Amino acid sequence: MALFxxxxxxxxxxxxxxxxxxxxxxxxxxxxxxxxxxxxxVLGLNILxxxxxxxxxxxxxxxxxxxxxxxxxxxxxxxxAYATVPVAGIVCFIAGILMGFPALRLGGHYLALATFALAMxxxxxxxxxxxxxxxxxxxxxVLSKPEPPFEFRLFGIALSEDxxxxxxxxxxxxPMFWFASNLVKGRMGRAIIAIRDQPIAAxxxxxxxxxxxxxxxxxxxxxxxxxxxxxxxxxxFVAPDSFHSFVSISLLVGVVVGGxxxxxxxxxxxxxxxxxxxxxxEISKSAPWAVxxxxxxxxxxxxxxxxxxxxxxxNPGDAK
Numbered sequence: 001m002a003l004f005x006x007x008x009x010x011x012x013x014x015x016x017x018x019x020x021x022x023x024x025x026x027x028x029x030x031x032x033x034x035x036x037x038x039x040x041x042v043l044g045l046n047i048l049x050x051x052x053x054x055x056x057x058x059x060x061x062x063x064x065x066x067x068x069x070x071x072x073x074x075x076x077x078x079x080x081a082y083a084t085v086p087v088a089g090i091v092c093f094i095a096g097i098l099m100g101f102p103a104l105r106l107g108g109h110y111l112a113l114a115t116f117a118l119a120m121x122x123x124x125x126x127x128x129x130x131x132x133x134x135x136x137x138x139x140x141x142v143l144s145k146p147e148p149p150f151e152f153r154l155f156g157i158a159l160s161e162d163x164x165x166x167x168x169x170x171x172x173x174x175p176m177f178w179f180a181s182n183l184v185k186g187r188m189g190r191a192i193i194a195i196r197d198q199p200i201a202a203x204x205x206x207x208x209x210x211x212x213x214x215x216x217x218x219x220x221x222x223x224x225x226x227x228x229x230x231x232x233x234x235x236x237f238v239a240p241d242s243f244h245s246f247v248s249i250s251l252l253v254g255v256v257v258g259g260x261x262x263x264x265x266x267x268x269x270x271x272x273x274x275x276x277x278x279x280x281x282e283i284s285k286s287a288p289w290a291v292x293x294x295x296x297x298x299x300x301x302x303x304x305x306x307x308x309x310x311x312x313x314x315n316p317g318d319a320k
Contacts, residue, residue: 029160033162033169036169036173038254039269043263046265047192048217050260051192051196052213052220053197054111054213055109058116059115059220059248062095063231065092065095065225065228067238070087070233071143074233075136081146082168092228093221096222097214100214116245138241141239144236146168146233148161149164162234177264177266188212188215192212253269253273256300258270259308260305277292
């Protein structure tokens with residue numbers, strides 16, 4: 001009976017997600033698209049930081065690499081927007097593996113500084129004149145949003161480009177959340193958590209520390225790169241200055257706000273990243289970031305374990 005009730009709840013949630021964009025104006029749908037994109041990126045970082053215990057301040061770099069991979073393929077190679085997403089994931093997976101090698105010898109704040117250096121370097125590299133023909137240099141690249149493949153109306157509202165992209169991003173996000181959930185519950189997830197908590201004991205029990213750490217970094221980067229590619233498609237524009245180091249910090253904020261070591265906390269963290277700056281700007285035009293900081297401090301004070309930590313205290317058996 002409990003299983004049947006759970007399936008009914010998930011079915012209702014799914015139906016709600018499918019009709020939601022037709023109740024919102026295009027701009028709100030656009031914001032919702034970005035929230036889903038950020039949720040994928042935050043989830044990727046949470047796998048590395050929350051589950052593996054490796055602090056990264058450089059995931060904005062992987063987000064930028066994924067975005068520029070998609071943009072360059074669309075602008076110069078004639079790729080469709082949909083085909084660029086898996087390519088961006090593969091490129092960032094390789095980049096994450098390469099970054100994972102030095103991570104084997106670094107930890108804590110040393111790893112954080114090394115990854116922060118990466119986040120600082122990538123936007124400058126994207127401006128390099130030698131590759132400006134592919135990246136657009138400081139001007140960036142302007143893209144075209146994919147049009148809906150068919151005409152459709154619901155409640156008299158047409159399926160616009162942003163509404164279509166909502167379904168695209170949702171179709172990418174749902175299996176990625178499902179995969180991450182199964183990953184952390186499986187053998188690989190247990191190895192990741194064991195290395196985080198007791199690396200010496202994990203090694204003694206036969207866990208290959210180097211392989212697990214490197215693959216975790218690569219997988220985390222792949223998630224963020226896929227998010228970057230989707231973000232480029234949703235915004236239809238990329239420029240180096242859009243990927244400054246604050247992107248990396250924002251993703252880490254999203255991880256902490258949602259809850260370290262949680263899967264669905266990525267949704268709450270992404271909502272914070274997307275909507276709280278706008279709320280802060282509406283409250284104070286002169287000092288929006290002061291309001292943002294106050295909201296963040298208040299949230300951490302009220303829920304030190306993140307939103308999922310607070311939900312777990314309210315319903316110990318439900319929040320995961």
